[in-house]
Amino acid sequence: xxxxxxxxxxxxxxxxxxxxxxxxxxxxxxxxxxxxxxxxxxxxxxxxxxxxxxxxxxxxxxxxxxxxxxxxxxxxxxxxxxxxxxxxxxxxxxxxxxxxxxxxxxxxxxxxxxxxxxxxxxxxxxxxxxxxxxxxxxxxxxxxxxxxxxxxxxxxxxxxxxxxxxxxxxxxxxxxxxxxxxxxxxxxxxxxxxxxxxxxxxxxxxxxxxxxxxxxxxxxxxxxxxxxxxxxxxxxxxxxxxxxxxxxxxxxxxxxxxxxxxxxxxxxxxxxxxxxxxxxxxxxxxxxxxxxxxxxxxxxxxxxxxxxxxxxxxxxxxxxxxxxxxxxxxxxxxxxxxxxxxxxxxxxxxxxxxxxxxxxxxxxxxxxxxxxxxxxxxxxxxxxxxxxxxxxxxxxxxxxxxxxxxxxxxxxxxxxxxxxxxxxxxxxxxxxxxxxxxxxxxxxxxxxxxxxxxxxxxxxxxxxxxxxxxxxxxxxxxxxxxxxxxxxxxxxxxxxxxxxxxxxxxxxxxxxxxxxxxxxxxxxxxxxxxxxxxxxxxxxxxxxxxxxxxxxxxxxxxxxxxxxxxxxxxxxxxxxxxxxxxxxxxxxxxxxxxxxxxxxxxxxxxxxxxxxxxxxxxxxxxxxxxxxx
DNA sequence: CGCGGAAATC
DNA sequence: GATTTCCGCG
Numbered sequence: 289x290x291x292x293x294x295x296x297x298x299x300x301x302x303x304x305x306x307x308x309x310x311x312x313x314x315x316x317x318x319x320x321x322x323x324x325x326x327x328x329x330x331x332x333x334x335x336x337x338x339x340x341x342x343x344x345x346x347x348x349x350x351x352x353x354x355x356x357x358x359x360x361x362x363x364x365x366x367x368x369x370x371x372x373x374x375x376x377x378x379x380x381x382x383x384x385x386x387x388x389x390x391x392x393x394x395x396x397x398x399x400x401x402x403x404x405x406x407x408x409x410x411x412x413x414x415x416x417x418x419x420x421x422x423x424x425x426x427x428x429x430x431x432x433x434x435x436x437x438x439x440x441x442x443x444x445x446x447x448x449x450x451x452x453x454x455x456x457x458x459x460x461x462x463x464x465x466x467x468x469x470x471x472x473x474x475x476x477x478x479x480x481x482x483x484x485x486x487x488x489x490x491x492x493x494x495x496x497x498x499x500x501x502x503x504x505x506x507x508x509x510x511x512x513x514x515x516x517x518x519x520x521x522x523x524x525x526x527x528x529x530x531x532x533x534x535x536x537x538x539x540x541x542x543x544x545x546x547x548x549x550x551x552x553x554x555x556x557x558x559x560x561x562x563x564x565x566x567x568x569x570x571x572x573x574x575x576x577x578x579x580x581x582x583x584x585x586x587x588x589x590x591x592x593x594x595x596x597x598x599x600x601x602x603x604x605x606x607x608x609x610x611x612x613x614x615x616x617x618x619x620x621x622x623x624x625x626x627x628x629x630x631x632x633x634x635x636x637x638x639x640x641x642x643x644x645x646x647x648x649x650x651x652x653x654x655x656x657x658x659x660x661x662x663x664x665x666x667x668x669x670x671x672x673x674x675x676x677x678x679x680x681x682x683x684x685x686x687x688x689x690x691x692x693x694x695x696x697x698x699x700x701x702x703x704x705x706x707x708x709x710x711x712x713x714x715x716x717x718x719x720x721x722x723x724x725x726x727x728x729x730x731x732x733x734x735x736x737x738x739x740x741x742x743x744x745x746x747x748x749x750x751x752x753x754x755x756x757x758x759x760x761x762x763x764x765x766x767x768x769x770x771x772x773x774x775x776x777x778x779x780x781x782x783x784x785x786x787x788x789x790x791x792x793x794x795x796x797x798x799x800x801x802x803x804x805x806x807x808x809x810x811x812x813x814x815x816x817x818x819x820x821x822x823x824x825x826x827x828x829x830x831x832x833x834x835x836x837x838x839x840x841x842x843x844x845x846x847x848x849x850x851x852x853x854x855x856x857x858x859x860x861x862x863x864x865x866x867x868x869x870x871x872x873x874x875x876x877x878x879x880x881x882x883x884x885x886x887x888x889x890x891x892x893x894x895x896x897x898x899x900x901x902x903x904x905x906x907x908x909x910x911x912x913x914x915x916x917x
Numbered sequence: 918c919g920c921g922g923a924a925a926t927c
Numbered sequence: 928g929a930t931t932t933c934c935g936c937g
Contacts, residue, residue: 314927316929361931367918372930374920389918919937926931 317372318381318394320355330354341394342385 324330325343333347333354345351348366356364373392376382385391 314929364931368931370919375930384919
């Protein structure tokens, strides 16, 4: 296990799982990358390096080959593979480490959120809400939680009707396998899980609800619950993949292909034990297949955790989740178990220090290469190039129409107008903020901190200009999207939460909502501050973009690219208001807390591990699938 | 090398 | 939807 000293970053186990990709059945490139990364065998071709989540492709051709093999695309080459990787930029799953060749970095957040938005919090057992009780052990596969968090104890059971479905379902469904059959090779686990879920029936789900997004930390904490051993369902790791083929690759292996027992380097690695626990996801992959249910208890825990996170991060009140009936205690201080830990990791490896690197590294926006970022903005509709033909119809437009213009086109079909209420609600909800903030934060801190690194700084953020549209140049800059979009964007992508218009439906429509209204909750935050953090934190930020942008100050574009095209107009104004000072968040004393949190979030590179073997095993089982080409 | 648009595929 | 393929640009 361990070993790997290399680098180590461990991602949470779940990150490695194929199930992670909801939509598609086939293995996704990022999963594949993760797989490679976790295997020592491939360390010569690809390995973790630098900061958490950062990896370098040592042998691009080989990686491409492997990927091609996996996908049965013999023609694959690094150029293509890299295109695919670039494709992740928009999704924010990955971003490029500037200045370092063949070096990319994962954004944990996204991965987490996307794939495992909720995890089973369960208190323990993961009983599906609707489902029949599953005794823990058996059915769901859960990783042992490791989080120390005591914060929430979960003890209760749940059963409430939960609300969400989609997410849950997704999670549950896990499915998996890639190519060949849809079914999985693996497993039983999955099956089991699936069964539960299925049994439940998607329908049950409560549609309408939005899935909440949690910050990782929250997730972890929450979910992390106690250590539980319970259950991994089957230990039996079959394992052994061939050394030859990476993982599952072997096409056709059906049954067995599982992961090697080795844990991902990431996980295991960590030699440093100093922390006993690692907050990080690694261990905690609580989420896995379970589901989260909103039962009061759960919610309570959830919210609590969330709240805490908010405090810790000094997030804006908006961030607070609201759940009817449940009051969340506000933590004055984080109770974290972890004391110090700023960064938890001890760098066993030279690499680890990457933190320090930031400056050097590259990433960061700051200098380094001041490279001008190019914003790529695309002008509206230009006729694209169509290499081919030219047929043209020009027109189109949908995109551009934004601004007033209406001229004729006014409307793209899809404009989204949102009722204010919605918007607000969303804003309120904006849970996103958190993530965003997180992102922001880290930016500060380190370069990319993607996910973790919550340091709050002041960003002055530049949201500013959202270029108003028009202007000529404007085209360049992205058109304003409403913040709403932004976040939602994330959300959307990630969660796809549909907002419910009505909002209130009562209660729970979604816990998230409501923040605004509750002053009580909201207020707290930091000490010095007068107000809590501006609600308006939200703004964009985007990962990489941020980074890039930070330097400049503008950013936004990113999402936009596509997005913008789609919707453009939106309300421009709002966002403007909103934004701005987000950064303010004071940290207040936060550092300490922050650290801790960080700890939680960060998957510390080297540390941790302690995960139970169970975890590992579990992981192993999950493993990937292969394709049979 | 890396970016990203566009179209094609699956 | 997620790439794969192709390609021009910096």
